[in-house]
Amino acid sequence: MTNYNSLFNRHFASSERLKNRAKQRVPKFSYEYLIEGCMDDIGLCRNRQAFDSVKFTPQYIRPNSTPSLKCELFGKLYSAPFGIAPIGLQGLMWPNAPVILARASYEHKIPFILSTVSSESLERISEVSQGTAWYQLYNPTDPAILSDLLSRLTSAQYQHLVITIDVPTFGLRPRDFHNGLAMPPKLNVKNIWQAILRPNWSLSTLRYGLPKFKNLEPYIDTDNKKLELTEFMNTTTMGPLDFDSVKRIRDLWPHKLIIKGIMSESDLQKAIKLGADGVILSNHGARQLDLGEATLPLLGKFSSYQDRISLAIDSGIRSGVDIASACGLGAKFCFLGRFFMYSVCALGNEGANHAIYLLKAQMMQVMQQVGANTLKDLCGKVELSITPRPL
Numbered sequence: 228m229t230n231y232n233s234l235f236n237r238h239f240a241s242s243e244r245l246k247n248r249a250k251q252r253v254p255k256f257s258y259e260y261l262i263e264g265c266m267d268d269i270g271l272c273r274n275r276q277a278f279d280s281v282k283f284t285p286q287y288i289r290p291n292s293t294p295s296l297k298c299e300l301f302g303k304l305y306s307a308p309f310g311i312a313p314i315g316l317q318g319l320m321w322p323n324a325p326v327i328l329a330r331a332s333y334e335h336k337i338p339f340i341l342s343t344v345s346s347e348s349l350e351r352i353s354e355v356s357q358g359t360a361w362y363q364l365y366n367p368t369d370p371a372i373l374s375d376l377l378s379r380l381t382s383a384q385y386q387h388l389v390i391t392i393d394v395p396t397f398g399l400r401p402r403d404f405h406n407g408l409a410m411p412p413k414l415n416v417k418n419i420w421q422a423i424l425r426p427n428w429s430l431s432t433l434r435y436g437l438p439k440f441k442n443l444e445p446y447i448d449t450d451n452k453k454l455e456l457t458e459f460m461n462t463t464t465m466g467p468l469d470f471d472s473v474k475r476i477r478d479l480w481p482h483k484l485i486i487k488g489i490m491s492e493s494d495l496q497k498a499i500k501l502g503a504d505g506v507i508l509s510n511h512g513a514r515q516l517d518l519g520e521a522t523l524p525l526l527g528k529f530s531s532y533q534d535r536i537s538l539a540i541d542s543g544i545r546s547g548v549d550i551a552s553a554c555g556l557g558a559k560f561c562f563l564g565r566f567f568m569y570s571v572c573a574l575g576n577e578g579a580n581h582a583i584y585l586l587k588a589q590m591m592q593v594m595q596q597v598g599a600n601t602l603k604d605l606c607g608k609v610e611l612s613i614t615p616r617p618l
């Protein structure tokens with residue numbers, strides 16, 4: 228049995244510690260891009276309130292055993308029921324982050340989802356993940372770009388396409404406005420000063436170069452190269468997502484199709500009708516609709532659909548205990564965004580392995596407490612009852 232407790236860095240054994248370390252190592256403009264939600268950050272609190280409201284029932288009088296974290300999804304066996312959510316501009320938060328995470332995902336047999344607006348190209352990520360990475364699509368405004376992206380994905384042997392549906396408008400994020408976030412970052416006095424205060428980040432950025440939208444670079448017109456982020460997203464990646472447009476993508480894509488951003492029963496029913504293989508119940512880490520619902524309670528509401536479509540979940544997951552909670556409440560799989568980025572920002576190259584080992588150690592610990600040998604055994608040992616607390 229692998230003892231995960233001896234494999235992670237013991238100084239950073241929680242999300243909060245990783246986040247604090249990340250803050251010390253990353254310039255303010257990119258750290259704030261990572262942590263923020265949308266508008267007043269109420270959704271961020273709701274996501275956490277839901278996970279903090281879970282109660283487990285322990286079971287101690289039973290035979291000794293070693294839990295298994297293994298999980299099958301879309302015909303593939305993963306070492307644990309969690310993966311790395313797509314994060315745009317990863318290289319702005321930590322240089323080379325997509326490569327660090329994609330490589331670790333392959334080595335640890337967990338999925339890594341590459342964002343359309345990543346700072347690394349889908350070709351390079353396929354190479355470092357040995358063809359196991361998934362690709363997240365923002366439907367491009369120009370159908371010719373969609374067609375080219377799909378053929379690049381096929382050539383690079385991608386097997387999983389994740390369509391994100393929850394960005395009909397780009398989230399309004401006060402800190403990004405204040406910081407004038409742009410890609411590549413604006414080299415004004417304020418940003419340069421923030422970078423000087425974070426020498427590890429700056430040296431690493433000098434080594435890997437300023438981050439760019441490598442997947443979209445071939446399609447960005449040269450006059451548009453330094454748009455503010457909101458403007459860039461609005462002009463490039465806001466293609467239609469009505470039923471027929473998604474159906475067209477489904478018809479063009481012969482492999483696994485996953486729809487990310489499902490928060491309502493009607494969208495879930497449409498995903499099934501469209502022939503999606505799975506959905507990710509996600510509120511984009513509370514970055515889009517500040518007064519939306521948390522994702523965890525949706526597992527109970529949508530339990531009757533579990534036999535028809537794979538239900539994965541993200542938003543607010545910060546530990547292996549949260550993953551065990553979600554699995555116990557009916558999630559087939561979990562994705563984490565910020566947690567992995569906190570770890571890479573805090574620990575650089577080591578950060579991806581650290582995050583995976585820590586999540587596994589936390590899962591094992593809680594499963595041993597409640598007497599769950601498999602992920603299925605978690606069902607019935609977890610209860611969710613949310614009492615709203617003052618924000």
Ligand SMILES: Cc1cc2nc3c(=O)[nH]c(=O)nc-3n(C[C@H](O)[C@H](O)[C@H](O)COP(=O)(O)O)c2cc1C
Pocket residue numbers: 260261262312313314315316342343344345363391487509510511512513514541542543544562563564565566
């Ligand atoms: C900084 C940041 C950038 C993100 N970029 C994308 C993206 O490009 N595409 C996407 O589908 N989701 C994106 N997301 C949402 C994540 O995929 C995921 O849904 C979210 O991070 C989950 O919440 P968590 O951070 O609390 O784990 C982003 C989230 C963050 C925090």
